[in-house]
Amino acid sequence: MSVDFAVLGAGLMGRLVALALARAGHSVDLYDRGGPEGEASAAHVAAAMLAPLAESVISEPLVVRLGRVSLARWPELLRTLPEQVFFQQNGTLILWHPQDRDQAALFSARLRRLDPALAGQGGWSELRGREIDRLEPALSQRFSRGLYLPGEGQLDNRGVLIALRHALESTAARLHWNTDMAPERARADWIIDCRGLGAKPEWRALRGVRGEVVRVCSKDVELTRPIRLLHPRYPIYIAPKPGGVYVIGATELETEDLSPASVRSALELLSALYSVHPAFGEARILEMSAQCRPALPDNLPEIRWNGRRLIQVNGLYRHGFLIAPAMLDAALALIRRVLGHGAEAWESWREEQAWPSLYRLDEAA
Numbered sequence: 001m002s003v004d005f006a007v008l009g010a011g012l013m014g015r016l017v018a019l020a021l022a023r024a025g026h027s028v029d030l031y032d033r034g035g036p037e038g039e040a041s042a043a044h045v046a047a048a049m050l051a052p053l054a055e056s057v058i059s060e061p062l063v064v065r066l067g068r069v070s071l072a073r074w075p076e077l078l079r080t081l082p083e084q085v086f087f088q089q090n091g092t093l094i095l096w097h098p099q100d101r102d103q104a105a106l107f108s109a110r111l112r113r114l115d116p117a118l119a120g121q122g123g124w125s126e127l128r129g130r131e132i133d134r135l136e137p138a139l140s141q142r143f144s145r146g147l148y149l150p151g152e153g154q155l156d157n158r159g160v161l162i163a164l165r166h167a168l169e170s171t172a173a174r175l176h177w178n179t180d181m182a183p184e185r186a187r188a189d190w191i192i193d194c195r196g197l198g199a200k201p202e203w204r205a206l207r208g209v210r211g212e213v214v215r216v217c218s219k220d221v222e223l224t225r226p227i228r229l230l231h232p233r234y235p236i237y238i239a240p241k242p243g244g245v246y247v248i249g250a251t252e253l254e255t256e257d258l259s260p261a262s263v264r265s266a267l268e269l270l271s272a273l274y275s276v277h278p279a280f281g282e283a284r285i286l287e288m289s290a291q292c293r294p295a296l297p298d299n300l301p302e303i304r305w306n307g308r309r310l311i312q313v314n315g316l317y318r319h320g321f322l323i324a325p326a327m328l329d330a331a332l333a334l335i336r337r338v339l340g341h342g343a344e345a346w347e348s349w350r351e352e353q354a355w356p357s358l359y360r361l362d363e364a365a
Ligand SMILES: Cc1cc2nc3c(=O)[nH]c(=O)nc-3n(C[C@H](O)[C@H](O)[C@H](O)COP(=O)(O)OP(=O)(O)OC[C@H]3O[C@@H](n4cnc5c(N)ncnc54)[C@H](O)[C@@H]3O)c2cc1C
Pocket: 008, 009, 010, 011, 012, 013, 014, 031, 032, 033, 034, 038, 040, 041, 042, 043, 044, 045, 046, 047, 048, 049, 050, 179, 180, 181, 182, 194, 195, 196, 197, 198, 199, 210, 211, 212, 213, 249, 250, 290, 291, 292, 293, 294, 313, 314, 315, 316, 317, 318, 319, 320, 321, 322, 323
């Protein structure tokens, strides 16, 4: 049976949900207030590291679990897209300067506390200088200690957005770019709201957490996997993208300010980058950007149904890419359920799901 859907927001979640619905034969209208490149989304700015273990030191176990499942799901999801998207599962390297060894001790202690089942394949290991040099020859003799998390991955965020758009264009879905939309204005039987922070008028608990990143291109330093530099003031990551491009990020500021990156943040990010390798001093700055991560008070994602025709997928915070495939599956499970049975036996259905705490029936919404 074909159902009429309006999907609001064509960032990461909106594109994924709209494509799945269109491919399942439903009628889909997808709206975004920005253009087809996704430049108005948090997804466009993100580093798109898929790092459940590195994130586990600051995140709830639910995020780690969703991340593990999603990491395994990304390659099959990417295979269904019309063009190849850069994806690799080559691990994360955690480094620190000698004066910051306390940060490393704290990080390792948190990793040790993690349920071993959650640590995943390969877990993590401590490295000496020579082992670091073998993994990343460009950093030869620059760091004497490190941690290696071999199971972690990353992908090209902008490549995914473009490939999803091209996939959508090959379906019957109608794509409405530069079109601001709200649930009460959408004409469809069902509305799936994936507007990230743009959904705040209807979901007051949402907040934006500002993140600033710098994109540089370096001909002199070749890193092959994301590096995280532990630091008491400005921990940074350096995420390599195709073509010698690196995303350096990210600040984490409790504000919904969407103005351009500040001088202070640029100085912190770039000086930390320079401290990893002085040859980054000759890298070219391609772009500095700022966006807000859409977050709920507990920093956990949620899929909310209002008991009528509105389903909201939101709160992906700093983990959108990490958890997107699992969130997509969970959202589709709810859509199938409410189309078939409405609110009947809601609680027992919820309890049977892989991630019951993701779902909320909020008839006040
Ligand atoms: C600096 C930074 C770094 C990040 N790094 C990572 C990382 O390494 N790994 C990771 O997993 N995650 C990362 N994230 C998080 C990730 O980008 C987000 O979790 C993810 O993009 C959320 O997806 P979303 O679809 O919910 O929201 P978005 O991607 O923000 O998409 C929402 C869309 O809704 C549209 N919209 C809003 N309001 C309206 C309206 N009224 N009408 C029509 N359209 C509207 C917007 O234009 C936008 O396109 C990072 C985020 C930032 C900001």
